[in-house]
Amino acid sequence: MGSRKVTSSEPLDWQGKHVTVAGLGVSGIPAAKVLHARGAHVTVVNDGDDARAREQAAELEALGITVRLGDGATLPEGTELVVTAPGWKPDKPLFAAAREAGLEIWGDVELAWRLRGPDAAPWLAITGTNGKTTTTQMLASILKAAGLRTAAVGNIGVSLLDAVLGDEQYDVLAVELSSYQLHWAPSLRAHSAAVLNLAPDHLDWHGSMEAYAADKGRIYEGNRVACVYNVADKATEDLVREADVEEGCRAVGFTLGTPGPSQLGVVEGILVDRAFVEDRHKNAQELAEISDVHPPAPHNIANALAAAALARAFGVPARAVRDGLRDFTPDAHRIAHVADVDAVAYIDDSKATNTHAAEASLAAYESIVWIAGGLAKGATFDELVAKSAKRLRGVVLIGQDRALIREALARHAPEVPVVDLDRTDTGAMLAAVQEASRLAVAGDTVLLAPACASMDMFANYNQRGDAFAEAVRELGS
Template sequence: MSEADGTAGAPPWETPRVRDLTTWDAAGWAGLRVVVAGIGASGFSAADTLIELGAVVVVVDAGATEENEAKADTLRIVGAHAVLLGPDHAASLPLVDGEQADLVVTSPGWRPTQPLLAQAAAAGVPIWGDVELAWRVRIREDRPTAEWLTITGTNGKTTTVGLTESMLLAAGKRAVAAGNVGTPILDVIRDPQGYEFLAVELSSFQLHWAHSISPLASVCLNIAEDHVDWHGSYEAYLAAKASVYERTRIACIYNIEQRETEAMVEEADVVEGCRAVGFTTGMPSISMMGVVEDLLVDRAFIEQRKDSAAELASISELGEVVPRHLVANALAAAALVRAAGIPAAAVRDGIRAFQPGDHRIQVVANEGGVLWINDSKATNPHAASASLASFSSVVWIAGGLSKGVSYDDLVKTHARRLRAVVLLGEDPEPLLGALSRHAPDVPVSLHPSLHTGQGSGGTGSSDPVTSDSLMQWAVAEAGRLARDGDTVLMAPAAASMDQFSSYAHRGAAFMAAVGARGGQGTTAKES
């Protein structure tokens, strides 16, 4: 790690007009001309905040939907200068009160190559995301200033953020999860009571547009190819994730089992005195969090770390099904809060109190010797690989919108675990090709509507294919193929939007279809 000294030349997001906007009470917000790109949850929150600060705000979104029109009406009522909806408005940078904008605040989903953003960059207009804006206004005279614990990674972010929040609450701290999960971060910043700690989930998109965050502690849980279509290359995606460590003050937490995250820490510009702390699901060395027998332990934040470790919790306290990556997530969360001075007892209490969301290594039923698991949140190969590694004999329900990734390594790694595969997705060829190359003897079922002539599946029905009927077929096929001792694992390794509205919709359809079979189950801790 190198120390950040702040002597570099002014970056493109620090023009003289915005350079001193570092507190809520800064005088420069009044009259600042701002274009807000996007009217979704984060864009709406950003616009509302900027209007409250006294800025002159123009909001732009390509979608002229009924929902967006309703949001636009609200923003106009509270004082937006203009709200421009429709694709033509998103094609160029609009003037604000007749002049060029001083600042653009973009929603995280907008790509850097989007015409409005590209034009702003070419004109030298600073571009921030909502997280950058939140960092700039976090300090205000009438309420406490929260410490930030920042979490990113290709997979496991939401679980780790939730565990971090739970541990902080168990210690009696006023804390909340924010950012890419739950409440938009600017809504949290504006809470009248304020918070002591924020557990901030950051996507690669949000990190791309965040320039000055200086968290108390930070972590990149893991890294694998994802969102290359947005970033333009894997290298750019990697760089965005690595930026979570920049300007960290107390501890950079990294994954011992993934060298890339350690390299990110080594190259990060951090505040003097910041420590590098690893986590591992194996035996920890000094300055690490890890596992001894069935216990989570701390060898980083105790005085006698050279020859001892502090017990934090037992693995069994994480839930009914505890895959390896859930252990890693818990250790990362523990490292974050221990860096913040949270006692070991609160780590255990936080793990015990943690209430996971659905669709993450969720036990749906266990009947007839077959375990049914919903991991619809496994939307890429890296996440699906972690799920598959947790079970020895699997009927795998997989497929969906692939986002251009390769499945060869995934199938090659787990071919020996596969009893059979049931494929979803309008285009099953990416997964089907990998299966034919690396698991040619594994039975594969395809829905008859795909008309590929391959696979053993088939209902013979001419009824229209709906999301529900598709999942009912997949569950019926999986039930036909499963044997005593098998796990039916719905871990698609793909996005859902080709056949479902979201990963949550897909997971709910799976649970409903399993339930219709008469299975009764319990919900496990998430991964």
């Protein structure tokens, strides 16, 4: 960790500035409106030219904003700054032209950071391959339990522009940030930040694992109080070591084991803090019990420890950590207990859309009938299956790329019975649950943790999880 003093940027004069906004949608439209309201000449460019895009364009054009549909590649003449939707890939021709012209390229997070006022609430920022949303919501719950005005914002909940520019006054913000958002946020400087874990994901966008990790690591740049890392994931600690932070900022680890000094961890079922206490070499502060974490799966306890570390970095008392964790209810489709049928538990973790998330989910149960499959997005499954084989009672496969999982099972768990459902219609989920119930015995868990995206069969992972829950209810009726 290098040290430096980071100063705030000066307020920008937007009057008459020519800004190109890349992309309509949830971030592009608000950005265009905010910049237009500040007197900028805004041109929105968008690759698509469908009915929805034309409707959005009409809304902006009525305000006096220029919109070019079907041409997201050409940089408008006179552009002085580009503000992009986070999902636009860095290798777009538009960005090459902007870089050639010496222009800055900002995302919505960078824009929000630059537009915040002099008395703006500090940001506690969270990223990682998996667990971001849950950890951010846990953090917000803990901060609220401490009596602080806060919101979960960024990649979830309230938009950052709304949080920064709205009438609501906040003491601190819990900010979830994706690797896309971090790539386009060069001047972001959080109070404290956490990288929960790192596993291959979105490599088609970033180009390599190294580039993906580097973008995640941007969250630590300029941190003032704490860089929170995962002791079990050395790559996250490496990012802390490489970060350029403010003088006095500390590295704080979280672990499911007994914590060392400057760490949070678990001792005999108690979440404890050995980082934000006096004489951390000798003392520890009890924060909460494992039973206060819902659900108390190992990876969710890790999420709770990361949230607690950020809250403690902000000065939150131990009691608020416990109360906030008790008050927290996870979103649907994240290790959600649907029902027990004939002494078998049915768990919906449809949000486990990649192998890293599925591995964490599988590690939470001892004897599992696993429902998996969907769109693999280029993933391989050998490591996941090898690590989880001893827990598998049986497997039911659905979806377009199920053969990849079947082949990994044949290599690493040949004794595990596999039902391969050769269908990708939405009704396949009912058949999958029925097959899983036949494989399960009392005390088992039937776990939907697909390790794949859902769009081959469903609109999104929410619809997939709903289909699973409906099938379980039908099974128990």
